[in-house]
Amino acid sequence: MGNDRALVRRPSPLLADGLITHIERVPVDVRLAERQWQQYVDALRAAGWSVVEVPEIDECPDGVFIEDTMVVYRDQRSDSIGANPAPVAVIARSGADERRPEAAEAERAVAAQGYRIERINEPGTLDGGDVLKIGSTVYVGLGGRTNQAGIDQLRGHLEPLGANVIAVPVSKVLHLKSAVTALPDGTVIGYEPLVDDPAAFKSYLAVPEEAGSHVVLLGEDRLLMAASAPKSAELFCELGYTPVVVDISEFEKLEGCVTCLSVRLRT
Numbered sequence: 509m510g511n512d513r514a515l516v517r518r519p520s521p522l523l524a525d526g527l528i529t530h531i532e533r534v535p536v537d538v539r540l541a542e543r544q545w546q547q548y549v550d551a552l553r554a555a556g557w558s559v560v561e562v563p564e565i566d567e568c569p570d571g572v573f574i575e576d577t578m579v580v581y582r583d584q585r586s587d588s589i590g591a592n593p594a595p596v597a598v599i600a601r602s603g604a605d606e607r608r609p610e611a612a613e614a615e616r617a618v619a620a621q622g623y624r625i626e627r628i629n630e631p632g633t634l635d636g637g638d639v640l641k642i643g644s645t646v647y648v649g650l651g652g653r654t655n656q657a658g659i660d661q662l663r664g665h666l667e668p669l670g671a672n673v674i675a676v677p678v679s680k681v682l683h684l685k686s687a688v689t690a691l692p693d694g695t696v697i698g699y700e701p702l703v704d705d706p707a708a709f710k711s712y713l714a715v716p717e718e719a720g721s722h723v724v725l726l727g728e729d730r731l732l733m734a735a736s737a738p739k740s741a742e743l744f745c746e747l748g749y750t751p752v753v754v755d756i757s758e759f760e761k762l763e764g765c766v767t768c769l770s771v772r773l774r775t
């Protein structure tokens with residue numbers, strides 16, 4: 509696993525006021541959310557990840573969804589050409605104005621981890637949750653929080669590092685990664701009713717539950733996923749993977765999922 513690290517941020521006391529776009533508001537139990545967040549962090553640690561806590565931002569109810577503050581990328585070609593440039597963190601400019609203050613401390617934290625900083629600037633908007641990386645292929649959801657200018661700027665930052673940035677439509681859910689993530693072999697997984705265009709992906713597998721489309725790759729064959737997708741967990745077991753299950757019910761009430769609660773800094 510090497511020196512893999514994950515940035516996380518504790519939930520705000522105002523978590524229950526977090527944004528919702530595609531679902532009905534239901535009460536959030538903030539105490540329970542705090543325990544669930546701790547279990548999520550413990551699961552990362554148990555899988556060998558070092559956890560770096562970004563200072564809390566109490567005034568931002570959605571601050572815990574730290575994934576949205578940035579996109580990190582490492583030049584995949586560096587080994588072959590013998591160079592070792594610093595990986596980049598492209599600091600997002602959220603499509604939700606009220607979430608923009610979340611980025612400053614996250615930027616400081618990722619810079620302290622040795623990342624070179626670039627930024628999405630006005631008129632661009634981009635949320636990290638709209639970006640799905642599979643090797644050097646970078647899918648970016650267009651339609652919700654991320655606009656074309658945001659995608660063009662991201663392309664400008666990542667393509668010189670060997671990435672191929674591909675825009676895909678997102679209209680049925682908040683972020684691209686609300687609809688799809690990917691297994692370790694690169695297969696994109698999605699819950700069909702919420703995926704705009706399954707044909708946009710080279711290799712695609714339908715899963716039986718919405719939350720089954722969200723996995724964090726913990727290393728080797730382990731997949732961090734939500735307890736709300738037991739049938740998908742079974743499917744992943746049949747495919748030879750090992751699900752590591754966490755209950756994140758309170759974050760799901762705010763359109764969160766397992767990916768949103770951390771930024772993974774892979775080596």
Ligand SMILES: CN(C)C(=N)NCCC[C@H](N)C(=O)O
Pocket residue numbers: 526527528529570573575576604607636637638682683684685686762763764765767768
């Ligand atoms: C992949 N996903 C879903 C994310 N990266 N972020 C979820 C943010 C949820 C928050 N209430 C909001 O509306 O911004």
